[in-house]
Amino acid sequence: xxxxxxxxxxxxxxxxxxxxxxxxxxxxxxxxxxxxxxxxxxxxxxxxxxxxxxxxxxxxxxxxxxxxxxxxxxxxxxxxxxxxxxxxxxxxxxxxxxxxxxxxxxxxxxxxxxxxxxxxxxxxxxxxxxxxxxxxxxxxxxxxxxxxxxxxxxxxxxxxxxxxxxxxxxxxxxxxxxxxxxxxxxxxxxxxxxxxxxxxxxxxxxxxxxxxxxxxxxxxxxxxxxxxxxxxxxxxxxxxxxxxxxxxxxxxxxxxxxxxxxxxxxxxxxxxxxxxxxxxxxxxxxxxxxxxxxxxxxxxxxxxxxxxxxxxxxxxxxxxxxxxxxxxxxxxxxxxxxxxxxxxxxxxxxxxxxxxxxxxxxxxxxxxxxxxxxxxxxxxxxxxxxxxxxxxxxxxxxxxxxxxxxxxxxxxxxxxxxxxxxxxxxxxxxxxxxxxxxxxxxxxxxxxxxxxxxxx
DNA sequence: TACATACAC
DNA sequence: TATGGTGTATGTA
Numbered sequence: 317x318x319x320x321x322x323x324x325x326x327x328x329x330x331x332x333x334x335x336x337x338x339x340x341x342x343x344x345x346x347x348x349x350x351x352x353x354x355x356x357x358x359x360x361x362x363x364x365x366x367x368x369x370x371x372x373x374x375x376x377x378x379x380x381x382x383x384x385x386x387x388x389x390x391x392x393x394x395x396x397x398x399x400x401x402x403x404x405x406x407x408x409x410x411x412x413x414x415x416x417x418x419x420x421x422x423x424x425x426x427x428x429x430x431x432x433x434x435x436x437x438x439x440x441x442x443x444x445x446x447x448x449x450x451x452x453x454x455x456x457x458x459x460x461x462x463x464x465x466x467x468x469x470x471x472x473x474x475x476x477x478x479x480x481x482x483x484x485x486x487x488x489x490x491x492x493x494x495x496x497x498x499x500x501x502x503x504x505x506x507x508x509x510x511x512x513x514x515x516x517x518x519x520x521x522x523x524x525x526x527x528x529x530x531x532x533x534x535x536x537x538x539x540x541x542x543x544x545x546x547x548x549x550x551x552x553x554x555x556x557x558x559x560x561x562x563x564x565x566x567x568x569x570x571x572x573x574x575x576x577x578x579x580x581x582x583x584x585x586x587x588x589x590x591x592x593x594x595x596x597x598x599x600x601x602x603x604x605x606x607x608x609x610x611x612x613x614x615x616x617x618x619x620x621x622x623x624x625x626x627x628x629x630x631x632x633x634x635x636x637x638x639x640x641x642x643x644x645x646x647x648x649x650x651x652x653x654x655x656x657x658x659x660x661x662x663x664x665x666x667x668x669x670x671x672x673x674x675x676x677x678x679x680x681x682x683x684x685x686x687x688x689x690x691x692x693x694x695x696x697x698x699x700x701x702x703x704x705x706x707x708x709x710x711x712x713x714x715x716x717x718x719x720x721x722x723x724x725x726x727x728x729x730x731x732x733x734x735x736x737x738x739x740x741x742x743x744x745x746x747x748x749x750x751x752x753x754x755x756x757x758x759x760x761x762x763x764x765x766x767x768x769x770x771x772x
Numbered sequence: 773t774a775c776a777t778a779c780a781c
Numbered sequence: 782t783a784t785g786g787t788g789t790a791t792g793t794a
Contacts, residue, residue: 360777631779777791
């Protein structure tokens with residue numbers, strides 16, 4: 317049953333209310349059990365359980381003195397982090413709703429109202445909201461999805477259409493922040509601080525009223541403030557964007573942006589508004605689909621927002637870390653803070669730092685594009701192959717595609733990494749460092765074949 | 773440096 | 782019958 321936490325539906329995802337989780341998990345389990353995939357998941361679950369055991373036995377022998385010392389260090393660290401807290405920027409996370417599926421429903425009207433999954437028998441990349449009611453999810457094999465929802469219609473992905481729609485969404489976002497950071501076809505971060513500072517009273521008058529913005533009470537309280545004449549400004553006459561009314565204005569700006577995105581693409585986008593990327597990202601999930609959420613630029617409001625937030629909602633905490641924390645009775649951010657001494661002693665400094673920042677809502681607000689890529693490659697899954705020449709062919713083909721991409725993008729690399737997956741889903745990686753940077757196809761091929769033959 | 777694991781989309 | 786592909790970060794030896 318430790319394996320269940322790996323294969324079952326994540327209960328924190330939006331739209332779970334109408335799903336019969338027990339029934340769905342039972343279907344997933346019964347369809348998976350006995351497969352080589354399931355066996356491998358069991359192996360990995362046992363490994364995690366072992367990790368947890370080691371942690372628990374370390375925790376059991378901690379002296380009160382050690383815990384007190386750790387508590388003091390954690391407390392000092394928290395004070396240090398508070399000095400880094402920056403409430404000054406207005407960060408927006410935009411996330412298109414069920415993006416691939418929404419594009420298909422837009423372009424194929426006969427599919428509307430029906431549950432659809434984008435992908436094939438082997439794997440789905442997106443499920444429409446209709447399909448999600450049945451427990452169908454992205455990253456779920458199509459044949460399991462069909463068992464959960466026999467009416468499900470599988471739709472082959474049309475990436476060119478998604479790319480075109482993505483470009484249209486990005487064109488709207490660029491009006492608000494030309495330096496926005498896109499993270500995928502359907503997600504991006506914006507910093508609209510400067511845009512808001514430039515708004516003239518005329519611009520503000522054009523914005524939709526706050527009353528049309530579906531936001532939580534925290535910001536709706538700003539409604540009354542908003543109706544007061546004028547807005548707080550500093551001595552230079554600049555808007556103070558960290559006040560509730562400043563955030564109410566942000567909510568109106570984002571609502572306008574979402575409306576424009578919908579007008580140009582007929583797609584809906586959800587958004588989160590906060591003072592950093594992490595909080596904005598959590599926010600964009602709060603009122604999905606076609607909703608937005610604005611978190612005040614205020615320490616107390618941030619801590620209150622996070623207190624009961626499940627750890628799994630924190631970007632960077634996946635099913636494994638969630639499980640490990642749960643075994644330590646830590647399921648939300650409040651518990652992360654309360655158990656900080658234990659976390660300090662059981663986890664690495666990097667993990668401890670990450671947990672504390674997450675629980676306090678202190679994170680990066682940098683939305684500029686990330687500098688440069690660190691790797692490039694191709695992989696593909698194929699049916700069981702035993703013949704050496706067949707494996708060599710696969711390897712050479714992947715090298716060819718990679719070398720082509722490298723040439724197209726004018727990139728060089730110095731390390732060649734071969735990834736192998738066995739029929740029982742075990743993954744091996746073998747790598748070699750070349751004497752010099754290269755994009756030369758024969759050089760890459762020789763290196764890859766060398767790694768392959770080491771394993772045969 | 774080499775390899776494994778976790779995570780995101 | 783049947784569980785993906787691309788890329789980043791981190792831990793450990």
